[in-house]
Amino acid sequence: MAQRALPKMLFDYVEGGAEDERGIRCNREAFDRWALVPRYLRDVTERSIVTSLLGTEYAAPFGISPTGFAGLLRPGADKMLARAASLAKLPFILSGVSNSTLEEIGELVGATFWYQLYPSRDRSISDDIVQRAAAAGIEHLVVTIDLPVTSNRERDIRNGLNFPPKIKASAYLETLRHPAWCLRYIASGQYPVFADWAKYAGESPAPAKVAQLVKDNSPAAMTWGHVQRLRDTWTGKLILKGILHAEDAVLARQYGVDGLIVSNHGGRQLDRTIASIDALPNMRHAVGPDYPLMVDSGVRRGSDIAIALCLGADFVFIGRATLFGVAAAGQPGAAQAISILRSEFDRVLGQLGASKVSMLDPTFLSAMPQTLQIQP
Numbered sequence: 001m002a003q004r005a006l007p008k009m010l011f012d013y014v015e016g017g018a019e020d021e022r023g024i025r026c027n028r029e030a031f032d033r034w035a036l037v038p039r040y041l042r043d044v045t046e047r048s049i050v051t052s053l054l055g056t057e058y059a060a061p062f063g064i065s066p067t068g069f070a071g072l073l074r075p076g077a078d079k080m081l082a083r084a085a086s087l088a089k090l091p092f093i094l095s096g097v098s099n100s101t102l103e104e105i106g107e108l109v110g111a112t113f114w115y116q117l118y119p120s121r122d123r124s125i126s127d128d129i130v131q132r133a134a135a136a137g138i139e140h141l142v143v144t145i146d147l148p149v150t151s152n153r154e155r156d157i158r159n160g161l162n163f164p165p166k167i168k169a170s171a172y173l174e175t176l177r178h179p180a181w182c183l184r185y186i187a188s189g190q191y192p193v194f195a196d197w198a199k200y201a202g203e204s205p206a207p208a209k210v211a212q213l214v215k216d217n218s219p220a221a222m223t224w225g226h227v228q229r230l231r232d233t234w235t236g237k238l239i240l241k242g243i244l245h246a247e248d249a250v251l252a253r254q255y256g257v258d259g260l261i262v263s264n265h266g267g268r269q270l271d272r273t274i275a276s277i278d279a280l281p282n283m284r285h286a287v288g289p290d291y292p293l294m295v296d297s298g299v300r301r302g303s304d305i306a307i308a309l310c311l312g313a314d315f316v317f318i319g320r321a322t323l324f325g326v327a328a329a330g331q332p333g334a335a336q337a338i339s340i341l342r343s344e345f346d347r348v349l350g351q352l353g354a355s356k357v358s359m360l361d362p363t364f365l366s367a368m369p370q371t372l373q374i375q376p
């Protein structure tokens, strides 16, 4: 449905990844290598998929990953995702390059949403954004660290979806094949803007001026020194997104980071990375059983969520699935994507013979990497 609803260049923006898109395929193949081994003759009539993460209870063990510039897919998409997640009692991470400000989302759903930061080269900008997040009552700050340099997304380059945009006449013509998208876009009366950055680009800046500011400030160099600085100033939960190496996971723990999202950015940054789900067992082994590890990249089914939890994740995040939902049908579309994943996961849990999320462990999997420690 999202493919039908969106101009091709925008569907490509969501579906695509870096270079040969091998990372996207690897993410799926990594899940597909696992088979589940159910335990029967157990009473699973009463089941609960409620999950605690970093001291908060959520209705299910998954939430929504940050996805930038979603307002281009549908005006107000960030708000729609935030609201759908909040109604489902799940975490939503607002992207640092979203089209709604963190204050607007705060007004809509309270401070229950998480905020993702892309640090800026001019540190005074990201320092101010962090202060705004604290002032808005946000408790979870997610810092995405897998952008030391800009990635090479060839679909976007071919489509001219860059800054400044170089969109071909044929691509403009193709958008006319999606009249509902065109009408919504015209009715919104504005080009989506990098909302949280606008106040640093002068008085009522044009969207292009804000985009130029973001471009001039990204990607910003990030080192463990910067993590230390954030840890010293941010009193809420600090989470790093994009860690894939077990030694980095250990370092993060030493620097006082509260948890990690094991992620290869859905195959959008470094094409030849390890799949997140393949990185997970080593990381769990390295940081021990109690350190909060979340994972995203490639999750499309409730059974994928179950596999991730069996492999040692405490929680799972979803990028494209809910984004396709919102692109196809707005907030009800996002809610539908959540509802599908939720009921699939609940069914898989029952079929495995588990009545609660904490029962999932590697014994439900058909093959076990040596690094997994299984109690007899």
Ligand SMILES: Cc1cc2nc3c(=O)[nH]c(=O)nc-3n(C[C@H](O)[C@H](O)[C@H](O)COP(=O)(O)O)c2cc1C
Pocket: 013, 014, 015, 027, 065, 066, 067, 068, 069, 095, 096, 097, 116, 144, 241, 263, 264, 265, 266, 267, 268, 296, 297, 298, 299, 317, 318, 319, 320, 321, 323
């Ligand atoms: C269109 C799009 C935009 C994204 N923008 C961001 C972003 O602004 N910040 C970020 O940390 N990750 C971003 N991501 C990555 C997601 O947060 C997440 O890691 C990824 O989508 C997970 O893989 P999945 O789409 O296979 O579920 C984006 C992903 C997509 C598809």
